[in-house]
Amino acid sequence: MNTHELFWNQLDLIQNVLHLDDKNFASFFELTSSEYLKLKSTKTYPKVSSLDHFCKRLKVSQSQLFEGDINYMNLKERFLSTPNELPYRYRYGALSKSRTIINLFNYIETAYGLKLKLALIEQLGIPSYLLDSPEHQININLITDLCHLLQKIGFTKSEFVNLGLASFYTNYGNSFGQYLRKHRNIEEMFDDLCSNLSHEFEKNFSYKLEHINDNNIIVLAKPTEQAKELLGTHLVGTPDACLTKQGVFATFPRYLGYQYSKVEKTHCLYENHSLTKYSINFY
Amino acid sequence: MMKDSELILRQKTAKLLRAGRKVRGINQSQMAEILGVTQSMISKLESATLGPDAGVWYHFCQELSIDPDLTFRSGYVFVKGKKISKKNLAFRFPRNYKANDLLVKEALPFISLIEELDLEQDFNGYCIGLKIDPDIFSVPNLAIPFSIFSKLMDYIKSNKILKQSLNAAINFESQDLKLTGSDDESKIEKVVSMIQQRQNILSISQKKSSIEIKIAPDFSFSEESEVYLDDYFSLKSKQIESILKEINPTKNVDIKVLSKHHLQVSFVA
Numbered sequence: 146m147n148t149h150e151l152f153w154n155q156l157d158l159i160q161n162v163l164h165l166d167d168k169n170f171a172s173f174f175e176l177t178s179s180e181y182l183k184l185k186s187t188k189t190y191p192k193v194s195s196l197d198h199f200c201k202r203l204k205v206s207q208s209q210l211f212e213g214d215i216n217y218m219n220l221k222e223r224f225l226s227t228p229n230e231l232p233y234r235y236r237y238g239a240l241s242k243s244r245t246i247i248n249l250f251n252y253i254e255t256a257y258g259l260k261l262k263l264a265l266i267e268q269l270g271i272p273s274y275l276l277d278s279p280e281h282q283i284n285i286n287l288i289t290d291l292c293h294l295l296q297k298i299g300f301t302k303s304e305f306v307n308l309g310l311a312s313f314y315t316n317y318g319n320s321f322g323q324y325l326r327k328h329r330n331i332e333e334m335f336d337d338l339c340s341n342l343s344h345e346f347e348k349n350f351s352y353k354l355e356h357i358n359d360n361n362i363i364v365l366a367k368p369t370e371q372a373k374e375l376l377g378t379h380l381v382g383t384p385d386a387c388l389t390k391q392g393v394f395a396t397f398p399r400y401l402g403y404q405y406s407k408v409e410k411t412h413c414l415y416e417n418h419s420l421t422k423y424s425i426n427f428y
Numbered sequence: 429m430m431k432d433s434e435l436i437l438r439q440k441t442a443k444l445l446r447a448g449r450k451v452r453g454i455n456q457s458q459m460a461e462i463l464g465v466t467q468s469m470i471s472k473l474e475s476a477t478l479g480p481d482a483g484v485w486y487h488f489c490q491e492l493s494i495d496p497d498l499t500f501r502s503g504y505v506f507v508k509g510k511k512i513s514k515k516n517l518a519f520r521f522p523r524n525y526k527a528n529d530l531l532v533k534e535a536l537p538f539i540s541l542i543e544e545l546d547l548e549q550d551f552n553g554y555c556i557g558l559k560i561d562p563d564i565f566s567v568p569n570l571a572i573p574f575s576i577f578s579k580l581m582d583y584i585k586s587n588k589i590l591k592q593s594l595n596a597a598i599n600f601e602s603q604d605l606k607l608t609g610s611d612d613e614s615k616i617e618k619v620v621s622m623i624q625q626r627q628n629i630l631s632i633s634q635k636k637s638s639i640e641i642k643i644a645p646d647f648s649f650s651e652e653s654e655v656y657l658d659d660y661f662s663l664k665s666k667q668i669e670s671i672l673k674e675i676n677p678t679k680n681v682d683i684k685v686l687s688k689h690h691l692q693v694s695f696v697a
Contacts, residue, residue, distance in 0.1 A: 149483065190481035194437045197500055207496040211486050257533060257568070258540025264502035297495060298506035299569045 151213045153188050159203070162217045163224050173199045204232065204270040229272045235287040238375030240348035244279030244321070245288055245312075249389070252311035253295075265294060279319065285349050285372070285382055292385035305385045309392020313399050325400040331427055334397060335362050348372065349381050360427055363411075364394065367420040384415045391423065398427045435476065440503055441485070442476040447505045447566035448492050449474075450518040463487050503543075504536075505567045520561040521573075530577050533568035538580055545589055554583050 146154065160170045171181030174195040184191055191199075200207055204223045209215050222233055230236075254262040266273070269290060275281055292305070316322040324342075328334035339352040349372040356363040368381035387410065395405045404427070412422035449459045449470075456474065460467040463484055472478040480488070489496040492507055499505060542551050555562040558579055564570055682694045 190483040
């Protein structure tokens with residue numbers, strides 16, 4: 146089957162799976178039923194703008210249509226959900242808070258403009274309300290999918306670290322930033338972060354202090370059993386999301402008026418280690 | 429009759445098709461051959477006389493290894509660095525522009541603002557007048573000389589609406605600082621962070637009563653670049669100065685220019 150036939154075959158299958166008549170189906174392309182039927186009968190491709198409407202409405206990608214890579218179960222679920230609902234992929238196993246995703250999008254808007262931010266939000270198919278409050282629960286898949294998209298468009302390792310560093314600006318004025326500033330010193334702050342605070346804002350990883358002295362702290366991060374079970378993998382997150390976390394760790398001394406710390410990842414979950422180890426050096 | 433929105437979409441895809449072809453360093457006939465259409469069709473698509481069908485678009489994106497959805501929605505051709513072979517690029521640059529110091533993506537907040545304010549056509553005309561191909565601004569990972577960036581800054585400075593918008597953005601952030609910063613220390617803390625994040629400053633270090641800001645990396649620029657950089661540095665310095673003035677700390681703010689791209693900001697009690 147060539148690409149042309151595959152494409153039209155996919156559309157026929159989707160129409161059948163969703164039990165839609167021609168009029169309703171055509172409306173997803175912002176076409177009338179006669180316009181759609183004309184394209185269908187001549188097997189002519191729709192305009193890319195029409196196809197984009199269709200893809201946004203059903204949250205499928207153009208590549209999936211051309212390559213015949215549609216998961217019809219997921220498609221049906223997305224179609225039956227209300228338009229403003231968070232996709233299931235980001236809704237189940239929601240062990241993260243939306244504050245991370247808000248920080249990532251703030252940085253993208255600042256450094257690369259509003260246009261790219263909006264395009265990425267559309268691409269992920271997430272409702273805008275998600276960015277209104279840092280307290281929404283989300284699945285870590287949303288963070289990993291965004292990192293994957295950024296990696297695809299050429300984000301470098303240092304840009305991923307920058308995404309984490311930018312969290313200082315997002316958090317400084319909010320309750321989390323205010324709470325961090327109340328600590329007397331960096332050691333106390335990290336101790337509190339690892340023992341009491343971490344599960345307040347994310348339940349995918351558990352954090353433990355391995356070593357602490359005047360200018361160095363070693364933090365161990367391990368996926369929680371709950372996360373591994375809900376996500377069905379022991380590899381929670383992605384290497385890029387890990388770099389972002391490295392940037393976030395670097396910001397903590399800043400809340401107490403010190404410089405950004407230098408953070409190195411000495412062990413990594415994605416390099417066959419059982420956990421990720423961050424060595425945080427501050428001055 | 430064609431709807432305005434349809435024309436805008438055609439212009440958007442036309443620009444992406446032109447930029448993508450120039451990244452590949454090929455002419456319209458070669459692109460036509462790759463996509464299996466006629467040269468006249470490519471010409472019509474690139475001049476927005478026609479809008480591409482989904483098949484041509486998908487084939488084009490595959491050829492450049494770019495995501496069809498994200499490219500269409502963002503309006504940028506995100507070709508990864510290694511795919512851009514400088515010697516094969518088909519973009520027009522003035523002959524005297526040599527060094528490639530910055531990536532286009534550094535300029536995206538400004539480009540995005542130009543589009544939001546509907547100034548794209550005016551800006552394209554300005555670029556063409558300077559013999560700069562405006563399509564370069566659709567390729568974020570393309571390396572361009574500082575001199576082009578400097579011309580972009582000139583355009584912003586010369587355009588009242590753009591200048592006002594940039595100032596408004598700075599003022600808005602400064603208002604936010606006034607509300608959230610309770611004392612000088614916390615205001616200064618936040619301003620350091622803001623300058624770093626918002627101004628694409630390459631390095632910033634905070635000392636007890638001063639901060640040092642380096643607007644450009646520590647390598648030496650060619651004489652030619654230095655001339656063009658002046659405007660860029662002076663705009664950045666002014667932006668930083670206005671942020672500092674707006675937060676209005678009780679301490680005096682003293683800005684010393686240590687070198688062309690190295691500022692020292694001191695807070696004097």
